[in-house]
Amino acid sequence: MSLIHKYIWLVKTIHRAGRITLKELNEKWRDNTDLSRGESLPRQTFDRWKGGILDLFGIIIDCEQRGGYHYYIANPKVLESGELKAWLLDTYGTAATLSGCLSIHDRILTEDIPSSQEFLSMILDAMKTSVVLQITFHSFTMKESETFLVEPYCVKMSAQRWYMLARNIGYNCLRLYSLDRLEHVELTDTSFALPNDFCAKEYFSEYFGIVLDERVPLQRIVLRADKYHQHYMRTLPLHHSQREVFVCDDYADFELTLRPTYDFYMKLMSLGNMIKVLEPQSLQDKICRWLENTAKLYVKENSDNEEYHS
Numbered sequence: 001m002s003l004i005h006k007y008i009w010l011v012k013t014i015h016r017a018g019r020i021t022l023k024e025l026n027e028k029w030r031d032n033t034d035l036s037r038g039e040s041l042p043r044q045t046f047d048r049w050k051g052g053i054l055d056l057f058g059i060i061i062d063c064e065q066r067g068g069y070h071y072y073i074a075n076p077k078v079l080e081s082g083e084l085k086a087w088l089l090d091t092y093g094t095a096a097t098l099s100g101c102l103s104i105h106d107r108i109l110t111e112d113i114p115s116s117q118e119f120l121s122m123i124l125d126a127m128k129t130s131v132v133l134q135i136t137f138h139s140f141t142m143k144e145s146e147t148f149l150v151e152p153y154c155v156k157m158s159a160q161r162w163y164m165l166a167r168n169i170g171y172n173c174l175r176l177y178s179l180d181r182l183e184h185v186e187l188t189d190t191s192f193a194l195p196n197d198f199c200a201k202e203y204f205s206e207y208f209g210i211v212l213d214e215r216v217p218l219q220r221i222v223l224r225a226d227k228y229h230q231h232y233m234r235t236l237p238l239h240h241s242q243r244e245v246f247v248c249d250d251y252a253d254f255e256l257t258l259r260p261t262y263d264f265y266m267k268l269m270s271l272g273n274m275i276k277v278l279e280p281q282s283l284q285d286k287i288c289r290w291l292e293n294t295a296k297l298y299v300k301e302n303s304d305n306e307e308y309h310s
Helices: 003-017 022-031 043-057 083-099 102-107 117-129 200-204 230-235 262-270 281-309
Strands: 061-064 070-073 131-137 146-158 161-168 173-178 182-191 219-226 243-247 251-258 275-279
Touching (some): 003 043, 003 061, 003 070, 117 146, 146 182
Antiparallel strands (some): 061 070, 131 182, 219 251, 219 275, 243 251
């Protein structure tokens, strides 16, 4: 088991307990035989891990001497405000849990992410060192692949795919590239300067996912979720701007502010009659047209089938 998994276990155990003595921590450590192999956690090792956790995650494990030397997370907001750190903690924490369950691996089902990890690693290296990449990309809409130079600005995961936002040097504009459509990636000897005013989170903040279209106006959108789906909306918001504006026994209304692009329409369509668009009228009308066009496909298909069997 890697050291980072042990760090994660320590942070999660202390955070979950709120306050915990080294003796109590040791008991929990020994109980977790997948990590500890039944051995104790020496104080020197514990102190060394505290330093490593501070360096890696910026998390401070402090000691309250009153009432028996209880250890606690001194800056718990780091776990909430740092999205990447929180994601790492959750991801590695889950990995640590699953790694101790190999005997039941055939009963643990995961989702596939069709993106090349080797390309992701190289892209992250280029981002850290501000190095231009030469990529060979084959879009779904292109007959042949193309090779060109890009400046990697950021990466984003969306709907089980990794995407790279990069400035295409030839076209001098920012574009998104799905990693699963990359055929080759190569580091060059050329450096680039990331604009000082670029903020990845802010760049995507007005959009639902990865379809970016500034021609679509920013709008206030109100959705009504039925009494069953409202719970899913609360626990997994559609957008960071989402807030609940009304609730009753039969439904709940949620307000969002974003640019309703194609992928947002697709998401609403996938929810069927569990969601109703209340505002704006233009979005409601567009959803209605799409539903009507979808229904026509099935009406025509059924009609063709009847003719075939008659």
